[in-house]
Amino acid sequence: MKLSAPSWPVGISPTSAQPPKPTARVSLRTLLSPRCSIYRFSSHKMGSHHLKPISCSSSVQNNGPPATASPSPVSSVGRVGEVKRVTKETDVAVRIHLDGTGVADSSTGIPFLDHMLDQLASHGLFDVHLRATGDIHIDDHHTNEDVALAIGTAILQALGDRKGINRFGDFSAPLDEALVHVALDLSGRPHLSFDLQIPTQRVGTYDTQLVEHFFQSLVNTSGMTLHIRQLAGKNSHHIIEATFKAFARALRQATEYDPRRLGTIPSSKGVLSRS
Numbered sequence: 188m189k190l191s192a193p194s195w196p197v198g199i200s201p202t203s204a205q206p207p208k209p210t211a212r213v214s215l216r217t218l219l220s221p222r223c224s225i226y227r228f229s230s231h232k233m234g235s236h237h238l239k240p241i242s243c244s245s246s247v248q249n250n251g252p253p254a255t256a257s258p259s260p261v262s263s264v265g266r267v268g269e270v271k272r273v274t275k276e277t278d279v280a281v282r283i284h285l286d287g288t289g290v291a292d293s294s295t296g297i298p299f300l301d302h303m304l305d306q307l308a309s310h311g312l313f314d315v316h317l318r319a320t321g322d323i324h325i326d327d328h329h330t331n332e333d334v335a336l337a338i339g340t341a342i343l344q345a346l347g348d349r350k351g352i353n354r355f356g357d358f359s360a361p362l363d364e365a366l367v368h369v370a371l372d373l374s375g376r377p378h379l380s381f382d383l384q385i386p387t388q389r390v391g392t393y394d395t396q397l398v399e400h401f402f403q404s405l406v407n408t409s410g411m412t413l414h415i416r417q418l419a420g421k422n423s424h425h426i427i428e429a430t431f432k433a434f435a436r437a438l439r440q441a442t443e444y445d446p447r448r449l450g451t452i453p454s455s456k457g458v459l460s461r462s
């Protein structure tokens with residue numbers, strides 16, 4: 188696997204100024220350090236009690252000034268995470284702009300996943316550009332997982348030192364008969380509690396088991412505490428889509444700035460570590 192900055196044909200629109208603005212993002216050099224191996228797991232390890240803390244702890248551990256070894260070309264226009272992740276199974280390039288306008292531009296080869304990533308962009312008001320190719324001739328498992336791992340890493344990178352953010356997010360999204368509650372904490376500590384009862388094995392061609400796998404993968408690389416509860420719902424498409432909408436809204440809240448924070452780190456410890 189390698190991480191490098193992909194070049195995108197799509198420019199980033201400047202955003203309205205929001206104090207405080209991070210001075211730089213976490214450098215890819217930091218992400219590539221030996222202490223920062225992206226956690227990769229296979230399906231038999233997916234039970235949450237089997238998950239080990241990820242080793243990628245160096246990039247935000249101290250919450251000090253972000254690394255400056257790699258001057259960010261985008262620091263003047265908002266918080267952007269950009270990751271290219273290549274394995275023998277998949278090739279994923281993602282760029283996420285947390286202070287975006289909801290530009291949805293994702294193509295994974297998995298139509299239903301594209302539909303869900305569009306929810307993430309439009310309801311989070313994130314600009315999400317993602318291209319993925321993978322071994323979907325086998326099934327969607329590897330591509331679904333690696334897309335989520337890359338998105339999680341991009342979020343981690345975009346958040347930088349997390350100064351001044353709300354940190355917590357909470358939203359309940361209805362979609363017709365479905366109602367899903369999401370609560371999250373950008374704590375730096377990966378945890379997923381997942382309680383959806385999806386009644387069918389597939390939505391379109393998408394295996395509904397992959398929903399939990401998607402969020403577990405995202406949680407592990409982003410360093411996020413995430414709770415997902417289904418309060419109502421009968422239709423699988425509605426339940427999953429309500430989940431992505433609630434997640435997007437909660438993440439938007441958590442990543443946005445709290446003006447009363449005045450740019451300080453929202454933790455009584457003074458740091459938001461990943462361990």
Ligand SMILES: [Mn+2]
Nearest residue numbers: 302424425428
């Ligand atoms: Mn839909």
